[in-house]
Amino acid sequence: MDDKLLQQNVIDELDFEPSIDSADIGVTAERGVITLSGHVPSYTQKVAAERAAWRVKGVKAIAQEIQVRFPGDKKSNDDEIAQRAIDILAWTSSVPHDSVHVKVQNGWVTLMGEVGWNYQREAAETSIRRLSGVLGVTNDIALTPAVQSADIVERINNALKRQAEVEASRIRVFVRDGGRVSIEGEVDNWEERRAVERAAWSAPGVRMVEDHLRIS
Structure with missing residues (x-):
């Protein structure tokens, strides 16, 4: 079976299964091997997602990478930090729109891109440091010369x-x-x-x- 079709079939099966909140589950397929990623709010849903994937014709193996994130867990995850970072940069008027890119790894944020003024560079870093869950910031934003x-x-x-x-x-x-x-x-x-x-x-x-x- 074509990998793209197999991937879609697994996604459809996950969406069809009523016991699973599949909104945050990612699916990839390669030569019949399905990789499940993302996160669910309980271990029961993690198991149910794997069983649903096995039900799909053509699945030869499953790499289970889904994380369980309990609703009461206060730990900030990288994807959540990244989204909040994008939002706060969009709300920071002193930072030009879409000029700064964000990478998050294990709570550490790296800022990239180009701005014309140093105060814009500093404003971006200051905004990110205010976010909960951020362990540190590497400011790799470049300053683009605008004058002679x-x-x-x-x-x-x-x-x-x-x-x-x-x-x-x-x-x-x-x-x-x-x-x-x-x-x-x-x-x-x-x-x-x-x-x-x-x-x-x-x-x-x-x-x-x-x-x-x-x-x-």
Whole structure:
């Protein structure tokens, strides 16, 4: 029997069986071998799903990978975390729509994709860290340069001049390949140093900031 037809027959049999909630059961078929995946709310349904699959003509073997998730279990599963992550990113106005992709493995979330501003990159990570069940976040979101190097330097210098706590004439800004910004010069204290770093990150297209400032 064709694998695609066999797969559909098993799916239909699972849907037909009244004792099974088959909404979260996945079925694949390969040369007569059926793999059941996903989750059900009880061990009884897990057994019933396997029996239903065996009833289908053409099934030669079954790989049983269905998980039992009890209704009272508070543990967050990867697929649930992934869905909540997608939802919260869609609701986060500072993150461009469909710009960030999510991978979840054993509760650890990896963020991928591209955005134009560092604050968007940080906003995505901050939103995900609020979710229950998330054990950690790896932020692999890339920053896409949107302007030329000269424009980046001008924008950063203008930002420095606007800030009262920064003496802009003592700061030098250089832009390397790929939006890598180097800031050099002297500042009076750590607060001024942080203000200069924030100004450097404020320009679109900045992918990395190298702080070579000296506190005098």
